[in-house]
Amino acid sequence: MTDFFNGIDTIKYEGPGSTNPLAFHHYNPDETVMGKRLEDHLRFAVAYWHSFAWEGGDPFGGQTFLRPWHPQDDMGRAKIKADAAFEMFRILGQPFYCFHDADVRPEGADYRENTDRLNEITDYFAGKMEDTGTRLLWGTANMFSHRRWMSGASTNPDPDVFAFAAATVKSCMDATQKLGGENYVLWGGREGYETLINTDMKTELDHMGRFLSMVVEYKHKIGFKGQILVEPKPQEPSKHQYDYDAATCYGFLQKYGLEKEVKLNLEQGHAILAGHSFEHEIATAAALGVLGSIDMNRNDYQSGWDTDQFPNNVPEVALAYYHILKAGGFTQGGTNFDAKLRRQSLDAEDLIAAHVGGMDVCARGLKAAAAMMEDGGLEDELNERYAGWQTAEAKAMLESDLGSITKRVLDQDINPEPRSGRQEILENYINRFV
Template identity: 55%
Template sequence: MTTPFFDVDPILFDGPDSDNPLAFRWYDADRTVLGKTMAEHLRFGVCYWHSFAWDGSDIFGAGTLDRPWNPASRTGDAAMDPMAAAKLKMSAAFEFIDKLGAPFFSFHDIDIAPAGGSFAETCRFFDEMADEAAGHMERTGIELLWGTTNAFSHPRFMAGAATNPDPDMFAYAAAQVAHCMNATHRLGGSNYVLWGGREGYETLLNTDMKRELDQLGRFMNMVVEHKYAIGFQGTLLIEPKPMEPTKHQYDYDVATVHSFLQTYGLADEIKVNIEVNHATLSGHDFHHEVATAVNAGIFGSIDANAGDDRLGWDLDLFPKSVEQMTLGMLEILRGGGFTTGGLMFDTKLRRQSIARDDLFLGHIGGMDTMARSLLAAASIIEDGEIDRRRADRYAGWSNEQRILDGEVTLQALHDAVLGDETFDPQPVSGRQEAIEHVVARHIERIR
């Protein structure tokens, strides 16, 4: 089946001075930065759901995007067989990703295959489409960054999946996750993501929080057990999100997820996939969430997108703030960079961006933003001024390690201060504005 869906040539690097909208200005895949190529540092991926499964619909209106595999986009045409539509969609997806030059993609199970009349038929459809994906992957060299299960859209999951009060819903979700994990393993996925879309509550009046958390903890342990049972070598990831669709979600932010993992004996088994817009919704900066994950030893992967501080829902904008992403990339580089993770564009077009090449323009802009941010972060690290300033703030502790080692008691400190009449510590400037301007200078001068 041929699908000349995108009348666009492969996207190439033209350099910062280019005015070609269908070319990269900053992302030069083979350029070496801190000993690795940009492609190795950034590990870009295209999401299947927003880019190919979504038609532009929202809660206020029908879809607006021209997608020939979507029945709503085929005005006057005969209805397309669901599997034929899925194959057309997949062919277009790999055509797009290949021309964009992104090395990875990611999917939910329901993104790539239609639902059947039973779970068994749904699995057969999914397996056939996974085989179809394997063929496209072999042909193009595109790899799977991660697979995941949509256990939140269907009405059966309106009260959650793992946290559902009905054990039959728990069982259905477990079966769905197991089948998708098997396919992810078969396709050589680098990771498997668990996003608890409805693992939370609307009101405590009808919610037993302890019971639901215990259910979620058992579910995640079952996922770990299945990983080893099938020999999956990838990383398991939880994606934190504070709200929407539930009022309060159990995976609120990185710190909450880390606490959950420690409570249920999973801290050495599961890491986090951090979404930039979810960090915004939780009231945190993106780089705060990255640093928290790195410090806890659970940093895994990134959904590279953006939100809006004035709008309290998940917008999934393409990233465009070089300053915001530079601070995030700085923490990623400080933490050693990606291993199995990468930068997945969990992003979607605006409903008015209906031209087919808008999908290219959005991704090109996002990739350039991240590439420029990588260059700025690398420049900051190579320069060393910020790290020196930070180290100087804590220099006094170099002679007081015995306090942190537990060799000094509270009473001993009391007695030492009480006995020294000259003891009068004075505050020192944190130089925040100066450091912020250092970041700005690095962003301005990179080439």
């Protein structure tokens, strides 16, 4: 056991008038929004890697956090880390958590030892989950940190690395199913290239497509009921990653016949790195039928890299949840805080406060999104803007050809004038709710 969080009470909802930094001001899990509890809308999860495995380093400096489970190199300390993690889940009332295999068990000498350690710690998790009621939103395999993955996992030029990756994913899918996980995620941080000089892109993409097909085949073989999710990111750590953004991923899934089997786990920070907004990525995935789950965080717009900070921009978050609600809300997905403390934030209280603030921002954003949905102002504007396409003549045009359309333009003397997009009016409308 550990006394890491000693003195920190269970976080309670105290309302917007409270000045208590360790209380919810906007997140009341039992508040009903659009006929559904706020907890059931948001489906919050803690990311095990940033909250418990990360040691506070950055590219220019090493460890700043000193935790009771450091160094993370034996199973005894892995269980101390689990004790602290589940204590934090209890304090926050978190319904879910997520993990990579390398977050929860120390690296072994070989695949067999890795798997034995993963099985041992997930057996330990099972008891903790029963005690706390916390569930597993998703599991995944870390196939980017260890040196064996330096040239990729499924895209590696060495078939032995491909084999090690396949076996690793199998063990992680087995662990995820054992714990009742609702999704399984694949993020290809090294599935890409540093230079095209030594890269056979077609071969790598084909191998990556076959690997993902094997994952889907194994899902059905073991009867896993969760979603298989791919997480887009354009670069970092690789110069170019094949899962660049939502649209690129969908094209990849279509090419390999997986668009009905695999959905996307979208991250705010990754969307920004790809040159998009978060709502763009969510709206794209929803339009293509592959919206699965989200990682909630933010980047520092000055830094230009993936800083993984906790969210604090309510208007951005509100627009993201607006498109999620418009798509029908989460089913098996949720809101995972793929976010970490700043390396100067050393204390246990900092870790709790970061999640409290993030949960409040998400609650404010979702409630604003729900209010806009119920008001209907944005949908009314969209319906008005596209109303011309509801006419029989416009619908028939889509079934016509260029020659017939040209004849219609000439016969009816069509000479359209542009109409205002009313962007500023709509931005002002959104500001009424956030």
